[in-house]
Amino acid sequence: MGLDDRKLAxxxxxxxxxxxxxxxxxxxALVERHQLGVSPATVRNDMAVLEEEGYIRQPHTSAxxxxxxxxxxLFVDRLSRVKPLSPAERRAIERFLVGAVDLDDVxxxxxxxxxxxxxxxxxxxxxxxxxxxxxxxxxxPISTTRLMLVMIADTGRVEQRLVExxxxxxxxxxxxxxRLVNEKLAGARLSDTPPLVQAxxxxxxxxxxxxxxxxxxxxLETLVERHEERxxxxxxxxxxxxxxxxxQGSLRPILEALExxxxxxxxxxxxxxxxTRVLIGDENEFDNLRAASVVSTxxxxxxxxxxxxxxxxxTRMDYPGNIATVRAVARYVGELLxxx
Amino acid sequence: MGLDDRKLAxxxxxxxxxxxxxxxxxxxALVERHQLGVSPATVRNDMAVLEEEGYIRQPHTSAxxxxxxxxxxLFVDRLSRVKPLSPAERRAIERFLVGAVDLDDVxxxxxxxxxxxxxxxxxxxxxxxxxxxxxxxxxxPISTTRLMLVMIADTGRVEQRLVExxxxxxxxxxxxxxRLVNEKLAGARLSDTPPLVQAxxxxxxxxxxxxxxxxxxxxLETLVERHEERxxxxxxxxxxxxxxxxxQGSLRPILEALExxxxxxxxxxxxxxxxTRVLIGDENEFDNLRAASVVSTxxxxxxxxxxxxxxxxxTRMDYPGNIATVRAVARYVGELLxxx
DNA sequence: TCCTGGCACTCGACTGTAACGAGTGCCAGT
DNA sequence: ACTGGCACTCGTTACAGTCGAGTGCCAGGA
Numbered sequence: 244m245g246l247d248d249r250k251l252a253x254x255x256x257x258x259x260x261x262x263x264x265x266x267x268x269x270x271x272a273l274v275e276r277h278q279l280g281v282s283p284a285t286v287r288n289d290m291a292v293l294e295e296e297g298y299i300r301q302p303h304t305s306a307x308x309x310x311x312x313x314x315x316x317l318f319v320d321r322l323s324r325v326k327p328l329s330p331a332e333r334r335a336i337e338r339f340l341v342g343a344v345d346l347d348d349v350x351x352x353x354x355x356x357x358x359x360x361x362x363x364x365x366x367x368x369x370x371x372x373x374x375x376x377x378x379x380x381x382x383x384p385i386s387t388t389r390l391m392l393v394m395i396a397d398t399g400r401v402e403q404r405l406v407e408x409x410x411x412x413x414x415x416x417x418x419x420x421x422r423l424v425n426e427k428l429a430g431a432r433l434s435d436t437p438p439l440v441q442a443x444x445x446x447x448x449x450x451x452x453x454x455x456x457x458x459x460x461x462x463l464e465t466l467v468e469r470h471e472e473r474x475x476x477x478x479x480x481x482x483x484x485x486x487x488x489x490x491q492g493s494l495r496p497i498l499e500a501l502e503x504x505x506x507x508x509x510x511x512x513x514x515x516x517x518x519t520r521v522l523i524g525d526e527n528e529f530d531n532l533r534a535a536s537v538v539s540t541x542x543x544x545x546x547x548x549x550x551x552x553x554x555x556x557x558t559r560m561d562y563p564g565n566i567a568t569v570r571a572v573a574r575y576v577g578e579l580l581x582x583x
Numbered sequence: 584m585g586l587d588d589r590k591l592a593x594x595x596x597x598x599x600x601x602x603x604x605x606x607x608x609x610x611x612a613l614v615e616r617h618q619l620g621v622s623p624a625t626v627r628n629d630m631a632v633l634e635e636e637g638y639i640r641q642p643h644t645s646a647x648x649x650x651x652x653x654x655x656x657l658f659v660d661r662l663s664r665v666k667p668l669s670p671a672e673r674r675a676i677e678r679f680l681v682g683a684v685d686l687d688d689v690x691x692x693x694x695x696x697x698x699x700x701x702x703x704x705x706x707x708x709x710x711x712x713x714x715x716x717x718x719x720x721x722x723x724p725i726s727t728t729r730l731m732l733v734m735i736a737d738t739g740r741v742e743q744r745l746v747e748x749x750x751x752x753x754x755x756x757x758x759x760x761x762r763l764v765n766e767k768l769a770g771a772r773l774s775d776t777p778p779l780v781q782a783x784x785x786x787x788x789x790x791x792x793x794x795x796x797x798x799x800x801x802x803l804e805t806l807v808e809r810h811e812e813r814x815x816x817x818x819x820x821x822x823x824x825x826x827x828x829x830x831q832g833s834l835r836p837i838l839e840a841l842e843x844x845x846x847x848x849x850x851x852x853x854x855x856x857x858x859t860r861v862l863i864g865d866e867n868e869f870d871n872l873r874a875a876s877v878v879s880t881x882x883x884x885x886x887x888x889x890x891x892x893x894x895x896x897x898t899r900m901d902y903p904g905n906i907a908t909v910r911a912v913a914r915y916v917g918e919l920l921x922x923x
Numbered sequence: 924t925c926c927t928g929g930c931a932c933t934c935g936a937c938t939g940t941a942a943c944g945a946g947t948g949c950c951a952g953t
Numbered sequence: 954a955c956t957g958g959c960a961c962t963c964g965t966t967a968c969a970g971t972c973g974a975g976t977g978c979c980a981g982g983a
Contacts, residue, residue, distance in 0.1 A: 403741045480838035498820035
């Protein structure tokens with residue numbers, strides 16, 4: 244159980260070397276590349292202890308050691324300081340995000356930026372509707388029996404949905420509906436809307452009742468229940484770095500997982516306040532992603548969190564660097580959102 | 584030069600066998616599996632001719648033959664009939680597309696469906712704005728100096744963009760602007776708008792002039808010039824089938840190409856009327872995709888084409904099957920759009 | 924008690940050799 | 954014009970042997 248300072252230093256050295264060389268690291272190479280002040284034999288003894296405790300393992304007898312998930316965990320928790328970003332990186336972030344005109348634009352730029360800086364797969368969740376407020380609801384007549392419902396959230400997100408009306412509705416009624424809906428819902432948090440929508444139906448003047456009922460259904464369905472979350476993804480080509488050594492030879496499970504929005508949301512969707520989360524190897528709940536790690540954090544204007552973003556890569560990744568980048572990008576995006 | 588019927592039959596057999604087995608096919612196996620009515624030796628002679636003409640090649644001496652891009656081309660053009668879809672496939676298409684509520688929804692379902700049916704990477708272009716007409720333009724005040732401009736196209740596409748106004752604009756003016764803009768632009772084809780937008784500015788009453796100018800700039804920028812095209816992608820995990828044999832071992836170039844919208848648009852964006860297009864191997868213009876083939880076609884309500892869709896996979900793909908599926912899906916999507 | 928040098932051992936990576944067999948090209952015969 | 958036969962090619966597989974990185978253990982020394 245006793246892991247003295249030197250053993251920890253050895254573990255740190257193993258993680259760092261393995262991450263950069265991608266090859267099992269042996270005792271001799273270790274003392275050569277790090278100033279440990281002891282001989283290979285001593286390091287070997289330490290390694291034996293570390294292995295017994297489950298922090299490292301040998302791919303096969305007579306090979307060097309490789310960190311286990313548990314080893315990475317210890318490394319992340321206790322052995323690494325977050326790497327400060329280089330000025331070049333800071334500049335890249337600013338340059339990349341300046342000039343975004345749109346929420347869509349912001350999200351796309353962000354996800355590409357993250358992928359480029361970390362050289363991993365990047366994931367950005369659009370501001371969650373559940374954490375947004377309604378800024379405005381617009382009803383646009385498409386035909387006499389069809390409306391386009393457009394909702395604009397305070398985060399800049401815009402959602403639309405076609406509404407099939409039970410019968411023809413004159414233009415004046417649409418104006419009334421628009422007014423009623425906005426009076427009731429504008430400014431409300433999305434998560435608080437269900438009772439308000441209910442009230443809308445009950446308080447509607449009789450002649451608008453059926454239309455309002457339809458509208459209410461769509462509102463609840465689209466804006467609260469259905470695919471209320473959106474995700475942007477970039478950098479899948481980065482999975483092929485380290486030529487098949489990571490991910491034991493098959494990208495298939497990873498690519499499959501990346502196509503599932505639900506999976507991505509669980510991985511990078513914000514949960515706790517604003518801590519950066521690191522999921523190493525099988526710490527995540529998906530079998531397909533047992534060989535992958537995820538670094539994620541929440542972002543939002545000011546102190547509030549409206550969504551999550553992060554990167555996914557092999558367990559053998561540069562945790563300190565990626566943590567720093569993810570945090571920095573999240574902060575910049577937050578500032579950008581705050582300006583709007 | 585003389586390719587008699589039997590030689591063509593041999594080529595067809597080679598393509599079919601290679602596509603299904605993924606292994607170079609030899610003369611003996613060929614006569615066993617197809618009723619060619621001649622001996623292996625004869626087939627060998629035919630093969631020698633086919634090789635000389637560049638339709639097939641040997642990976643190495645004493646291996647079977649493999650079709651070249653040119654061979655696939657001949658196969659597609661002259662040796663294959665489009666495979667009729669199985670009833671199961673037809674049912675799958677209908678089941679999948681029924682119940683779509685949204686343009687977004689339609690596109691997402693379509694792209695997943697295509698990926699699933701063909702077991703390739705599927706690409707669907709959103710209805711092109713250039714080929715759409717404006718149904719309605721909405722201006723939503725966000726603050727006194729900011730508007731959200733929302734455009735709804737007749738294809739169901741909705742685009743929005745934040746407009747930073749030169750100065751505060753009262754609500755009444757916004758109403759006027761909305762009316763003016765819609766009077767001028769509603770119903771116009773997007774591609775015809777530039778002169779109309781110009782006229783809008785010139786005809787605007789003096790007090791609205793500066794605001795209208797800003798609005799006009801954004802309109803032109805966002806709706807006509809900038810990322811006016813959108814793309815949905817699915818099935819990248821299918822690239823890993825045939826375990827690295829296709830794509831000579833590295834998915835990297837393919838994944839990189841798939842992240843470039845421009846590339847995808849060039850590949851599946853509609854061009855000629857409504858023919859199905861097949862690009863085999865290096866027939867496409869991208870180095871990264873020399874090992875890939877693309878089957879694509881246009882879709883749209885009725886006879887008009889508003890966008891493209893297709894699949895991308897290894898040159899060794901089931902062309903007749905994929906052509907049939909792509910066409911069928913395009914037709915169904917067209918019908919779906921026509922209903923709205 | 925802890926560290927070190929030494930030593931025997933393991934085992935994957937690499938090399939060379941040999942046997943195998945799928946597939947070919949060519950030719951003489953029908 | 955097709956066919957059977959035959960020699961040849963060459964990748965694949967199996968096996969043996971060598972090499973060397975890396976280990977575990979132990980006895981000796983600070």
